[in-house]
Amino acid sequence: MPRLSADARHNVRLEINGRAHEAEAEPRMLLTDFLRHRLGLTGTHVGCEHGVCGACTVQIDGAPARACLTLAVQADGASIRTVEGLAPEPGRLSVLQEAFRRHHALQCGFCTAGILMSLDWYLREKPDPSEAELREFLSGHICRCTGYVPIVAAALDAARRLRETGESK
Ligand code: FES
Ligand code: FES
Numbered sequence: 001m002p003r004l005s006a007d008a009r010h011n012v013r014l015e016i017n018g019r020a021h022e023a024e025a026e027p028r029m030l031l032t033d034f035l036r037h038r039l040g041l042t043g044t045h046v047g048c049e050h051g052v053c054g055a056c057t058v059q060i061d062g063a064p065a066r067a068c069l070t071l072a073v074q075a076d077g078a079s080i081r082t083v084e085g086l087a088p089e090p091g092r093l094s095v096l097q098e099a100f101r102r103h104h105a106l107q108c109g110f111c112t113a114g115i116l117m118s119l120d121w122y123l124r125e126k127p128d129p130s131e132a133e134l135r136e137f138l139s140g141h142i143c144r145c146t147g148y149v150p151i152v153a154a155a156l157d158a159a160r161r162l163r164e165t166g167e168s169k
Helices: 031-038 093-103 112-125 132-140 149-165
Strands: 010-018 019-025 057-060 063-068 080-081
Touching: 019 031, 031 057, 057 112, 063 080, 063 112, 093 149, 112 132, 112 149
Parallel strands: 010 080
Antiparallel strands: 010 019, 057 063, 057 080
């Protein structure tokens, strides 16, 4: 582990959604702030800032992680996916995003990026989840608007469509 100086800025290099990024960060800067303020990737939201709400969830080296519990310098060299990387091409939503749109699974949208990033991973790991399994998995995310019913419906619908079409996104 490299020694960092608290009053110095350190270079952080990341691959984000397939593109190389590099910027400076203080040792205590959170990955959320690095993504949003240093790189302008504001799709990742910040709610509680202590690992409870799930709004800040991104994928780090293929697995979902709370960006508010990760220091930017810790992620140096990692491959990161954020909500900006979900759509397969400009103007086209992913199967999961499209299911959220169809089922009205978002209202204010504050929680949505984090939920999408978790579900994107989960549906690859478990392509045919039961409703109970989905509800258990989503218990790590707080939504204050939707009541969760449309989110679960969208996730089940997306899972079915991904299985039927064989698409990965
Ligand atoms: S902002 Fe990271 S879990 Fe709430
Ligand atoms: S849509 Fe508003 S918090 Fe989930």
